[in-house]
Amino acid sequence: MEHIDKRNRLEEKPFSYRETKDQNVFIDYYGKQVKILKGKEAEKFLNRIRTSESEMAEQLIMAKITGNFKRGNERKS
Numbered sequence: 001m002e003h004i005d006k007r008n009r010l011e012e013k014p015f016s017y018r019e020t021k022d023q024n025v026f027i028d029y030y031g032k033q034v035k036i037l038k039g040k041e042a043e044k045f046l047n048r049i050r051t052s053e054s055e056m057a058e059q060l061i062m063a064k065i066t067g068n069f070k071r072g073n074e075r076k077s
Contacts (some may be wrong), residue, residue: 004060010071013055015062019046035066 005011018026024036025045037045045065052058 005056009057010063011058013059015059015066017045017049017062027066029066037065 014030016028019027019042020026023038023042025042026033027035027037030049045061048061049058052061
């Protein structure tokens, strides 16, 4: 994990997710919604989260799913 998260951003736990009754998943980054997963994609995500071994692994899964939308030079609000 130390080679993947060189700047220790995932230790801050920036990602969270919410599951709805109709099995949609909303992924948030610092409380702002950045991704919506539906159908098989949401099911696959939930299976990966439930079988992850740690909270850091969950953060990494969410970071990979949201993609490369942060470059490191954005301001926090």
